[in-house]
């Protein structure tokens with residue numbers, strides 16, 4: 001049985017949006033892998049995220065209060081970060097942890113103070129690419145702390161020289177070995193190498209200047225974007241520590257396969273069935289275009305062969321950030337009728353006679369049954 005979402009966040013049912021947000025941050029911090037070594041920390045983190053997902057959205061929360069279930073499990077609402085899309089699967093919660101908390105650790109301290117770039121995938125339909133679209137994306141990041149505006153300073157806070165390293169940014173430890181004293185200099189753990197620490201840090205972010213937050217962004221996807229093309233949103237990646245530079249958010253566009261159309265650059269390919277008569281005599285037929293309600297006149301030439309491709313200029317995809325369009329290529333599939341009316345058979349037999357071709361005589365119904373048993 002699913003847990004009560006309010007209990008997961010540890011708030012009352014009457015909690016305000018701000019209380020919910022703060023409770024989420026507090027709990028997310030408790031589950032930080034550096035702090036929490038419990039085996040189920042990742043599961044708890046996931047549960048926390050799911051609860052926050054519902055309770056931070058006014059519509060979902062109202063629905064949950066009313067029906068006691070989690071609304072919009074799949075397919076509805078905004079598009080969520082789809083890490084599998086860009087990293088080819090295997091993106092575990094451990095990685096989500098580090099993207100959320102800015103983990104890692106191999107980089108030097110100075111670089112780690114700045115926010116990292118983040119990546120999200122955005123799935124689009126071909127119709128959306130043709131018309132251009134605004135999409136809401138939702139993702140978790142370390143955002144500038146709203147209480148201290150990213151400075152990390154509390155109400156009476158100030159920056160002081162680090163008492164641990166006396167402003168050097170490095171601490172030297174001496175180890176006695178049989179070869180003599182060995183000195184090792186390491187980055188100061190207290191100030192992360194900056195030589196400065198904060199007195200009376202902001203209680204909300206504990207002096208970090210950034211807090212875990214759920215970000216909702218509306219992205220305008222330009223017309224004609226290609227599969228795999230990326231949009232860079234400056235400053236929307238991980239926030240830097242104590243007001244240092246934020247990373248960017250890189251949105252990788254992924255275009256879903258289409259039921260009727262195949263895209264080849266700015267051109268579109270589609271298939272159409274025509275009868276043997278239309279193929280022989282030529283025809284003007286209508287096919288669906290990529291835009292809603294668009295109908296395209298395709299001219300099937302006289303004597304058209306099966307698999308022949310007919311080009312209709314100007315009915316392909318719109319070119320990137322442009323009004324011009326590529327071409328539509330219609331692949332013709334000539335369909336031979338499986339059943340003929342009496343009249344149709346007579347006409348075709350007359351045609352066979354005219355063309356001097358031998359054809360099989362019409363089989364009587366009982367012969368057809370006999371054939372079926374052979």
Ligand SMILES: [Zn+2]
Pocket residue numbers: 145146147148149150151152153202203204205206207208209210
């Ligand atoms: Zn703060």
Ligand SMILES: [Zn+2]
Pocket residue numbers: 162163164165166167168169170188189190191192193194195196
């Ligand atoms: Zn220090």
